[in-house]
C-alpha cells in the first residue's frame with residue numbers, strides 16, 4: 001500500500017505547505033489528455049507533445065472515504081490514496097502538474113499538486129519492514145524514524161500460512177495483530193505500505209514476502225523514488241532473513257538489520273556463553289541472567305537460597321481432578337479481528353482448526369490484560385501444576401502468553417517483573433514465581449540462542465536417524481490412544497497445548513515411533529498459535545526429538561505410558577493399559593519405549609544420565625524384549 005498525500009483544489013488549503021503551491025489562478029490546460037484547469041507552474045510550462053497531466057481517476061468511493069485522515073479539512077483536504085487499490089498508476093514522468101480526481105462521500109473532487117512535491121511525498125526515505133512477529137512500536141526498527149519521510153512496510157502473504165499447513169487460529173492471530181498494528185501506526189500519522197490478502201487467490205498476487213517486497217521496491221524504482229535503505233529488526237526465522245537479504249541485493253538497496261531489543265539477551269551474548277563450552281545447559285545460562293538483571297535476587301544471592309525450585313514443579317492433580325479452574329481472560333474479536341477471521345475462513349477454509357471461539361490477544365492492551373489476569377488468578381498454582389495434564393482442560397494454570405510475547409505485543413521484562421512483584425507482594429509462593437520466570441528468562445532466551453547458534457544446519461539434524469512419516473492422526477486426532485486424542489483434539493481446536501502435552505505426549509510419541517524430525521517440526525510450526533521458528537525448532541527437534549545430538553537436552557525425554565498415567569487422568573479412559581508392554585492391551589507408548597531403548601542402546605550407553613533406564617532394559621528377559629520389539633515393529637508399520 002502506498003498512501004500518498006493529496007490536496008484538493010481550493011484557495012486556502014490547510015496543507016498548502018506540505019503540498020507545495022496550489023494555485024487558484026489556474027489556467028486551462030491545452031493538452032489533449034487533460035481538459036481541466038492546471039496549476040500554473042512558474043517557469044515550467046508543459047512542452048508540446050508531453051502529457052502535462054498525470055491523471056488519476058479514482059472510483060473507489062467507500063475505500064477512499066475510509067481513508068480520510070486527521071488532516072481532513074472537511075472537504076477531504078488530505079487523503080491517503082492506496083495506489084495498489086487503484087492499479088499502481090504512479091509513474092515518474094515529466095509532468096507539469098499532477099492532477100488527482102477522486103470521489104469522496106459520493107462527490108467528485110479534483111486536486112492538483114506540484115509534481116516535484118508529489119514525487120517527494122512518495123519518495124520514502126527509509127522503508128521500515130515490520131514482520132508479523134515484530135509488532136512492537138518501541139522496536140529498534142523505529143529508532144530515528146522520520147515521520148513524513150520514512151515509511152513502514154507490511155505485507156500479508158499466503159506463503160507464510162501455507163509453507164506449513166497452518167492452523168486457522170495461527171493465521172488469524174498474526175493477521176489480526178498485524179492489522180491492529182498497522183492501524184496504530186496510521187493513527188500516529190505514520191505512512192504504512194500495507195498489502196492485505198484477499199479472500200481468494202488473485203492471479204498476480206505475490207506468493208511470498210520476498211516477492212511482495214520486491215514488487216513494492218520495483219514499483220518505487222520505476223516511479224523514481226526507491227527508498228534509501230531498508231530497515232528491519234532481526235527476523236525470527238533464518239529463511240526470512242535470507243529472503244530479505246536476497247531482495248535487498250536484487251533491488252540494490254542497502255539492508256540494515258537492527259538488534260532485537262525485545263529479548264533480554266542478544267545473539268552475541270549467547271555466542272559468548274557458548275564459547276569454549278563442551279555442553280550447553282540451561283542452568284548455566286539462566287543463573288548469570290538472574291544476576292545480571294537482578295531478578296529474584298536478594299543481596300547478591302538467589303531469593304530463598306536456591307536458584308531453582310524445579311522439584312516443586314512436578315505435581316499432579318489429585319484423583320478428583322484440578323477442581324474449579326480460573327478461566328483465562330477472553331478477548332472478544334473487534335471489527336478488525338472479525339474481518340480477519342472472515343478472510344481466514346474464506347481463504348484458508350481447508351486448514352486445520354476453527355475460529356468460532358477465537359479469543360487471543362491481538363493488541364498490546366489485550367496482552368497486558370492477559371498478563372494481569374494470569375498473575376492474579378493462575379500464577380499461584382503454576383509452579384506446582386506446571387507438568388500436570390487433565391483431559392478436557394486445555395489451559396489449567398498456564399499463562400497463554402507465549403503468542404503475545406512471540407509477536408512482541410508483550411515485553412518479557414514486564415512479564416518477569418510482574419511475576420517477581422506478585423511474589424514480593426505475597427500473592428504467590430516463590431516456587432511459582434521462580435518456576436515461571438525460569439521459563440521466560442531462562443528457556444525462552446536459551447532456545448533463541450540455540451537456534452541462531454546452529455542455524456541453518458540445525459534444521460537438518462536427525463541424530464537418531466528417524467525415518468518414519470508423521471501419522472495422519474496428528475491432523476485428525478483419530479486415535480484410540482486417549483492421551484494423544486486429548487492433546488491433539490485440543491491442539492486442532494484451539495491451536496494450543498501446554499508444554500507437557502507438547503513434550504511428553506505428542507512429542508514423545510513421535511520420537512518413540514521414529515518419525516522424521518523435519519516432519520515433526522513442520523507439524524509443530526503449523527498447529528500452534530505461538531509457533532515461530534526460533535522457538536519452535538529447538539524445542540521440537542532438540543528438546544522433544546533429541547535429534548540435535550544433545551544440544552538442547554542432556555538426555556532424550558523418553559518415558560513409558562506410566563509417566564502419562566502419573567501426570568494425568570488420560571489412562572483411565574483409555575483402552576490400553578499404561579504399564580503393559582506387550583499383548584493386546586499394551587500401551588503403545590510403553591511398547592515403543594522399550595523398543596526405543598533397545599534400538600538406540602549403543603548411543604544411549606554413552607550417556608550417564610541414561611544409566612538407570614538402561615539398567616531396567618538389561619533386566620528384561622531376552623525373549624520378552626524380542627516380543628516387545630516385534631510388537632513395536634508391527635505397531636509402527638500399522639501407522640499411516
Ligand SMILES: Cc1cc2nc3c(=O)[nH]c(=O)nc-3n(C[C@H](O)[C@H](O)[C@H](O)COP(=O)(O)OP(=O)(O)OC[C@H]3O[C@@H](n4cnc5c(N)ncnc54)[C@H](O)[C@@H]3O)c2cc1C
Pocket residue numbers: 397398399400401402403405406436439440443444445447497498499500502503507524525528530531532535536537539540543544
Ligand atoms: C515440541 C515443542 C514445541 C514447542 N513450540 C513452541 C513454539 O512454537 N512457541 C513457543 O513459544 N513455545 C513453544 N514451546 C515451548 C512451550 O511449550 C510453550 O512456550 C508453552 O507451552 C506456551 O504456553 P503458555 O504461554 O501457556 O506457557 P506457560 O506454561 O505459561 O509458560 C510461560 C512462558 O514461558 C515460556 N516458555 C516455557 N517453556 C518454554 C520453552 N521450552 N521454550 C521457550 N519458551 C518457553 C513461554 O514464553 C511461555 O509463554 C514448545 C515446546 C515443545 C516441547
Ligand code: SF4
Pocket residue numbers: 480481482483484560561562564565570571572574575576577578587588589590
Ligand atoms: S494407556 Fe497409554 S495410550 Fe492410553 S492414555 Fe495412557 S499412556 Fe496414553
